[in-house]
Amino acid sequence: MKVFKQVFNFYIDSSIHVALSAVSLSWITLLDLQIPLDLNLLFFVFFASITGYNFVKYFGIAKFHHRSLTNKLKMIQIFSFFCFILMGYFGLQLSLRTLYYIGGFGLVTFLYAIPFLPKRFFIDQEKNLRSVVGLKIYLIALVWMGVTVFLPVIEHQIHVDQSVIIIALQRFLIVLVLMLPFEIRDLRYDSLRLSTVPQQIGVKLTKIIGTVLLFVTLFLNYFIKTSSDFTRGVLLVIILILFLLLITSNKEQGKYHSAFWVEGVPVFWLLLRLLEYY
Numbered sequence: 426m427k428v429f430k431q432v433f434n435f436y437i438d439s440s441i442h443v444a445l446s447a448v449s450l451s452w453i454t455l456l457d458l459q460i461p462l463d464l465n466l467l468f469f470v471f472f473a474s475i476t477g478y479n480f481v482k483y484f485g486i487a488k489f490h491h492r493s494l495t496n497k498l499k500m501i502q503i504f505s506f507f508c509f510i511l512m513g514y515f516g517l518q519l520s521l522r523t524l525y526y527i528g529g530f531g532l533v534t535f536l537y538a539i540p541f542l543p544k545r546f547f548i549d550q551e552k553n554l555r556s557v558v559g560l561k562i563y564l565i566a567l568v569w570m571g572v573t574v575f576l577p578v579i580e581h582q583i584h585v586d587q588s589v590i591i592i593a594l595q596r597f598l599i600v601l602v603l604m605l606p607f608e609i610r611d612l613r614y615d616s617l618r619l620s621t622v623p624q625q626i627g628v629k630l631t632k633i634i635g636t637v638l639l640f641v642t643l644f645l646n647y648f649i650k651t652s653s654d655f656t657r658g659v660l661l662v663i664i665l666i667l668f669l670l671l672i673t674s675n676k677e678q679g680k681y682h683s684a685f686w687v688e689g690v691p692v693f694w695l696l697l698r699l700l701e702y703y
Contacts, residue, residue, distance in 0.1 A: 449691040
């Protein structure tokens with residue numbers, strides 16, 4: 426049991442779980458837009474997500490405590506390095522126009538962790554995008570929307586029509602809602618000057634707004650031309666699951682409530698969508 430727990434914690438802490446969520450949302454976009462399965466793209470998203478998330482999460486620790494890193498963090502560093510190599514390999518399989526687009530998101534990820542902004546913009550001494558007041562949740566949602574919707578669109582030269590725009594807006598809203606349980610959980614640790622959504626409006630109103638966003642997401646689905654009754658039914662199930670996870674979120678939530686269950690919703694969403702084809 427101890428070994429299983431260690432492996433499971435490594436799975437969470439090394440960002441494999443979040444990477445699977447990113448892959449799942451990208452795959453759902455392929456299904457929504459009737460794009461053939463693109464393994465090079467999905468593998469790129471997987472390894473890029475691990476590389477990016479681990480860079481953001483552990484850059485500060487590795488920079489200031491590199492001599493006293495725990496064995497676990499050293500393993501994550503080594504794992505991230507190999508993921509970086511594989512990200513480069515699969516990235517080279519993509520088109521040049523896609524690589525230009527990826528470069529923009531790579532820069533955002535870099536600036537999210539690296540100090541570069543004037544001091545007046547921050548809530549602390551980090552001097553990076555992560556610490557800009559009130560920006561974090563919207564920046565993350567924007568990046569996820571860009572990677573999981575527009576990356577497949579650009580790679581496969583899909584015309585950006587009404588359906589693509591609505592899918593992108595849905596993705597942005599869903600990622601925002603996915604972030605809310607994390608923000609509620611982190612109320613105990615976040616600086617009050619960070620101005621997260623729960624800090625600004627309280628937990629109760631955060632849950633109400635999250636619920637409204639879920640209903641808006643569901644409503645928007647009726648304007649997607651390629652959406653079927655099965656697709657709408659699956660989305661309804663996902664909306665209900667997200668609603669339950671949101672309303673049961675609190676500052677004292679279990680260790681895996683957000684890190685595993687909330688983060689794993691896109692994976693479950695993909696599995697349900699694939700049932701239509703098997």
